[in-house]
Amino acid sequence: MSLTDIALDAMGSDDAPGPEIRGAILACRAYPVRVHLIGPEAKLRAGLGVLGRRVPIEIVHTDEWITMEDKAAKAVREKRNSTMRLGLKMVKERRAAGFVSAGNTGAAMASAKMVLGALPGVERPALAMPLPTTTGSPCVLLDVGANVDCNVRNLAQFAIMGEMYARSVFKIEKPRVGLLSIGEEETKGNDLTREALQVMKQLPIRFIGNVEGRDLYSGNADVIVCDGFVGNVALKTSEGLARMVRDMLRESLMSTVSGRAGALLARRGFKEFKKRLDQSEYGGAPLLGVRGPCIIGHGSSDDRAILNGIRVAAEFAASGVTNRIEREFSASPVS
């Protein structure tokens, strides 16, 4: 069986390269992939140790990487041998089927746009975040931060790309696409969304009209479209609330002896709860609309998140969603 080559930024996550090394080993054991770990060779070699010799992992050496503190635009321009640039170049030159990074999101997006380039007809690539829902099926929110000030045409393009992603990667036959607004009625929304609503009704997708913030998690929509400012606020608000809930739950349970005993007894349930809530199961957000799979994970990614990022990159590549978007946009009413 042939292996799918995935390029992995080994220096992306907050605790890099630990999660990347362990995630790569796990991925090679679980899936038919060959992982190209990009980073400082000696360090990666040491981290891989004996385990790394038994799996198809290659090291691509570089001493340069972009940190979370780096200004994205400047770092992308100046760090010409960064892990991100090398990884994306492998995708461009077809030496890898996809690229994964848990590094600086702004820099990863800018690098992908520069190295891979946008697909013809795509005005603005968009970062698409799959979120868990009550029904168990993911909801894809886009854009979550690639494009801050958007026009109607941008939103319409996001709708089409998001729909294709949900269809190709999550195998949802007829994804329900909603427009994020502040009420279901057509008159609700701001100037941008009210106009976008009318345009999106004309698209060849299953458009369900306006949806609200609560629908990100209700399972009422498979794809939800918004500008990158609103999407980023919604995503980070969710992160903040999830963290507070976790902290409060722990504190409240640990404050009494019976609570501690209860928490212990309910351990399996809690674990399963955490797993269902955990975004790392989705392995990160793909940047849709560029020439090749680029999956961007959270800086706090652990082994499991990296493992899933590699899986998603391979699935994304196999799904042919990039080609589909390209075909669609060469003929689409909003291209």
Add this chain to the structure above:
Amino acid sequence: MSLTDIALDAMGSDDAPGPEIRGAILACRAYPVRVHLIGPEAKLRAGLGVLGRRVPIEIVHTDEWITMEDKAAKAVREKRNSTMRLGLKMVKERRAAGFVSAGNTGAAMASAKMVLGALPGVERPALAMPLPTTTGSPCVLLDVGANVDCNVRNLAQFAIMGEMYARSVFKIEKPRVGLLSIGEEETKGNDLTREALQVMKQLPIRFIGNVEGRDLYSGNADVIVCDGFVGNVALKTSEGLARMVRDMLRESLMSTVSGRAGALLARRGFKEFKKRLDQSEYGGAPLLGVRGPCIIGHGSSDDRAILNGIRVAAEFAASGVTNRIEREFSASPVS
């Protein structure tokens, strides 16, 4: 001891008038208030029963009220004897110190603007939602839905009103005021927030610059300013996520016998967790910038939420925040 008169829309909440009647009785027992229950007399009288005779509750009869399904603008115009209009009229005529409703938010805001009117200098009244944070101190988010398309001046006014509310009602001496954006750096944000940032730096408040969605719950800011579209999305996203977490936690715990036993043992901890997370502790969102206290609660308000809404209305009235906003805006650089 003299009682504070509070006008309560008895027909607002989804289960009205039950929560309103019980909440009013609880409030009269707990605080020095006289509650004017506004709604259909026979129904309210029956609901109050014997308990209602022992507390200072008055009934103000009307057969007209605005439902959740009503179009706000039309209903406000046409239902001239609605519970909302009568209650707000009592505030205007100084027969009540404040008004509370858990009804149609759009209609309550429109009614308040029409009946009470905006304070001189206030261009746009704003709905201010107190949110729970990790540190236990609330964070006030405004605007959460009164004003969809805002300009820089609107945001600056929200900052000043929110700061005064946090100071007067939550007794925070020097509230930290942040601008909701997508990164802390000054260059991050959309056209509106980048410009607003520069104006807000000049205001006579403790402005801490850009904050992110996760800061709604981190306790890093006491007041967070945004336009009503973004605020509404953030709030409803939070509601949706909180509901999903509750459902998932229950399901995950109930799926095993030891989990069920654990949940039982940890009951007190869960109850305390729910209470800390529960927005009803804050009793609803005041509409800042109108001539008099108007507190708008969630449609799903229960007895406890109504009780707290009445408490907040009385505290809001006693704090003199309305007068302070009026004074400030008659001399402020952004009025």
